[in-house]
Amino acid sequence: MRVLVGGGTGFVGGALTQLLRSRGHEVTHVSRRPGPNRISWDEVARSGLPLCDAVVNLAGENVLNPFRRWDDAFRRVVVASRVETTKTLAKAIAEAKRPPRAWVLVTGVGYYRPSPTAEYTEESPGGDFDFFSRLVSTWEAAAKIPGDGTRQAVVRSGVVLGKGGGAVSQMLWPFRLALGGPMGSGFQPFPWIHIRDVAGIVCHALEMEGIRGVLNGVSPASPSTSNAEFAWELGSALGRPAVLPLPGWMVRGIFGAERAVMLLEGQRVVPKRTLESGYCFVYPNLSSALRDVVS
Numbered sequence: 001m002r003v004l005v006g007g008g009t010g011f012v013g014g015a016l017t018q019l020l021r022s023r024g025h026e027v028t029h030v031s032r033r034p035g036p037n038r039i040s041w042d043e044v045a046r047s048g049l050p051l052c053d054a055v056v057n058l059a060g061e062n063v064l065n066p067f068r069r070w071d072d073a074f075r076r077v078v079v080a081s082r083v084e085t086t087k088t089l090a091k092a093i094a095e096a097k098r099p100p101r102a103w104v105l106v107t108g109v110g111y112y113r114p115s116p117t118a119e120y121t122e123e124s125p126g127g128d129f130d131f132f133s134r135l136v137s138t139w140e141a142a143a144k145i146p147g148d149g150t151r152q153a154v155v156r157s158g159v160v161l162g163k164g165g166g167a168v169s170q171m172l173w174p175f176r177l178a179l180g181g182p183m184g185s186g187f188q189p190f191p192w193i194h195i196r197d198v199a200g201i202v203c204h205a206l207e208m209e210g211i212r213g214v215l216n217g218v219s220p221a222s223p224s225t226s227n228a229e230f231a232w233e234l235g236s237a238l239g240r241p242a243v244l245p246l247p248g249w250m251v252r253g254i255f256g257a258e259r260a261v262m263l264l265e266g267q268r269v270v271p272k273r274t275l276e277s278g279y280c281f282v283y284p285n286l287s288s289a290l291r292d293v294v295s
Contacts, residue, residue: 002052003206004100006030006041006085007059011165012106012157016056016199023203028052030059030089041088049092054102054206057143059085063132063259066170070256079135082107086142094145104205105143106155106198109191109218111136114265116187119223121272122156122214131258153205155198157217158269161293162195168293171234178240184248186228189266191218194283194292204279216271221285223268230286237290 003020007013008029017027028050029038039050049055061081068074086105093099110132112120120126127137140154160166174180198217205211219225235242252260271279283289 001054001101001206002026002028003054003056004028004030004049004052004089006055006057006089008056009033009038010058011162012160012195012198013058015162015195016058016202019196019199019203020206023207030085041085044092045088049089049096049100051098052100054100054104055089055093056104056106056202056206057086057089058106064167064170064255064262066254070259075131079138082135082139083142086139090143090145093150099150102151102153102206103143103145104153104155104202105140106157106202106217107136107139108132109156109158109216109267109269110262111140111156112267112269114188114261114267116189117268119268119270120216121270122216122274123272130261132262151209151212153211154214155201155205155217156214156269157198158191158193158219158222160195160198161192161289163293166195168234168290172238172294175231175234175238175240175242178235179244180231180235180240180242181244181246182226182228182231182242183246183251184227184264186226186231186245188227188264189223189268190225190227190230191222191267191269192225192230192286192289193218193222194289196282196292200282201274201279204277208277211277213273215274215277215279216269217274218269218271219284219286219289220271220275220281223270225286227263227266233286233290234294237287237294
């Protein structure tokens with residue numbers, strides 16, 4: 001397949017590109033930066049899609065960038081980087097003379113309401129209770145295109161664990177220095193997925209003609225993983241203790257109260273339709289995933 005990937009030069013995009021090319025697919029990135037096998041967002045908006053068989057959008061500003069103050073300006077950047085890029089691709093797909101066969105959007109499990117006990121499958125309600133849930137609803141609505149000419153799927157991803165980026169990259173040094181530990185109470189659920197599997201689910205959704213609708217992009221072990229267990233397993237993978245908790249007030253001070261909810265609360269998300277679709281996880285348990293990340 002010829003696959004067009006928005007946000008393909010980012011953390012998850014790099015892993016997806018590598019996987020797709022290893023499976024014989026051609027990949028072109030939509031990017032703000034020029035380079036080989038790339039086109040710009042302006043080109044897509046102005047001239048439409050290049051000839052392709054599938055489109056993926058991974059674009060989005062890092063919400064948990066600790067160096068960005070959580071103010072109205074940054075909120076607008078977070079929304080636009082997701083919703084506007086998705087609208088650009090959806091419009092280009094809808095207007096294409098030869099539309100692609102598949103269109104996959106990667107969003108987040110922030111769609112589901114944080115709860116220490118409730119479990120959420122792809123059919124569970126959500127998307128209407130706070131900034132991030134409403135963002136996911138708007139984001140996914142922006143992807144919808146009329147008709148059945150292009151198969152549409154959404155992957156709601158958990159926290160992505162991988163080498164060289166994502167959540168773990170910001171945690172490694174404190175944990176290596178034996179200064180790591182759970183955030184807040186540590187009891188909150190920690191919905192996670194290895195980067196190889198989030199790329200794998202997207203690739204699976206592109207290649208399997210029968211897949212439409214929402215797939216939860218979390219590990220099968222994710223519903224039973226707490227933040228404290230994650231901290232303990234990361235410390236174990238590094239051969240370091242992980243007993244120094246980061247107090248909730250400090251997390252709120254760094255990220256702001258609205259963003260801190262993403263770290264101090266969580267969701268038990270189940271990849272029900274993902275497993276039913278036939279996807280086999282490369283890293284179904286946390287210990288093997290983290291050993292790979294820190295190796």
